[in-house]
Amino acid sequence: MADTARSLDPGGVRSVKSADRTITLLEYLSAAETPRSLRNVTTDLGIPRASAYALLTTLVRTGWVSTDGSGSGFQLGIRALRAGASYVEHDDVVRRAQPVMNNLSEQLGETIHLARLDGHEIVYLATCVSRHSLAVVSRPGRRLPCWATGLGKAILSQRPWEEVDALLPQTLTARTENTITSRERLRESLVEIAQRGCSIDEQESTLGLRCFAVPLRFGGAVNEALSCSVPIVRLDEARERNILALLLQARERIVG
The missing domain is CATH 1.10.10.10 (Winged helix-like DNA-binding domain superfamily/Winged helix DNA-binding domain)
Known part of the structure; x- marks a missing residue:
């Protein structure tokens, strides 16, 4: 034919x-x-x-x-x-995470994201928008490079470096002046994230924004992560500790 x-x-x-x-x-x-x-x-x-x-x-x-x-x-x-809306509506991970995300959003008042790894990009699946006027929103379906986001690095930290290296493009393009573009530095960062249990995007994707993310393991390879994005003007050490604690609690509720 x-x-x-x-x-x-x-x-x-x-x-x-x-x-x-x-x-x-x-x-x-x-x-x-x-x-x-x-x-x-x-x-x-x-x-x-x-x-x-x-x-x-x-x-x-x-x-x-x-x-x-x-x-x-x-x-x-x-x-x-x-078609895109139907995919998200029927996705099992979204169904499990959405009520927990809603509760986390109410507790923190900040933007909460759920994302999945697709190739060398992360795709946003669900978002709870911050109640503050100063907020950053990534709509479901938006794609960003995995190495430049807290969500992406949280997922990558749960995989062997050889696997991570194979899925990354030859050149790691920067989104901001803080984006890690060196494979050696990225590898070191992923080791630290795996040991810490959470990822912090220090204005690597968007200037003025810090993102805290935790990987979600449902068995097998980790493909999703949960995050909280906050403008740095609203952060101090006590608030960061609270955000990380609540994210870790939310993860346990989602993965069961």
């Missing part, structure tokens, strides 16, 4: 080219900060113009992609939002 790739994957199942292209296109649009044109799609993804146009037209018609005001820019449509 024309849409079936000639090569086989390790499981012996043929890859369907049209499905691969659809997934690649949706992931491309989900990562784009602005609507992308047909030329952007064909150039960035290497899809022939006629094929890209036909695919985009189909996805627009079915609601998975929408067009901007000019009609020439493409972005994710409402069907993608519904």
Whole structure:
């Protein structure tokens, strides 16, 4: 068949080219900060113009992609939002963590996050927003590099370095002047986090913000972490100790 790739994957199942292209296109649009044109799609993804146009037209018609005001820019449509919301709604870890996160948010009044490792990025699954006017919010679905976040480092600290090293990109891009971009320094940091039992993001992802995170182990590899993000202007030693104590208590309630 024309849409079936000639090569086989390790499981012996043929890859369907049209499905691969659809997934690649949706992931491309989900990562784009602005609507992308047909030329952007064909150039960035290497899809022939006629094929890209036909695919985009189909996805627009079915609601998975929408067009901007000019009609020439493409972005994710409402069907993608519904699929993402359904994923979170039915996720077992989110279901277990959400009531505990709500309680933790009430106790601390700060932003609480639940995130999962996906490749070399962490994906936010759920958020309880701070009641303060000065707050930082990462919406569910947002992705950040794992090495630049407290959540990511909490998860990585529970894995062998060889595994961590393999999933990281060749270059560790900095988000702020405080981001660790040296593999040697990151390895040392992960050892310290594993010994301490919690991770602290010292303005490594966002200036002015300190994030405290703990890994969540449900058996097997650790894939999720829970965090509390606080502007440093609202922190002192006593409050930090209280945040860490409550995070550790919340972890025990979630993982059982």
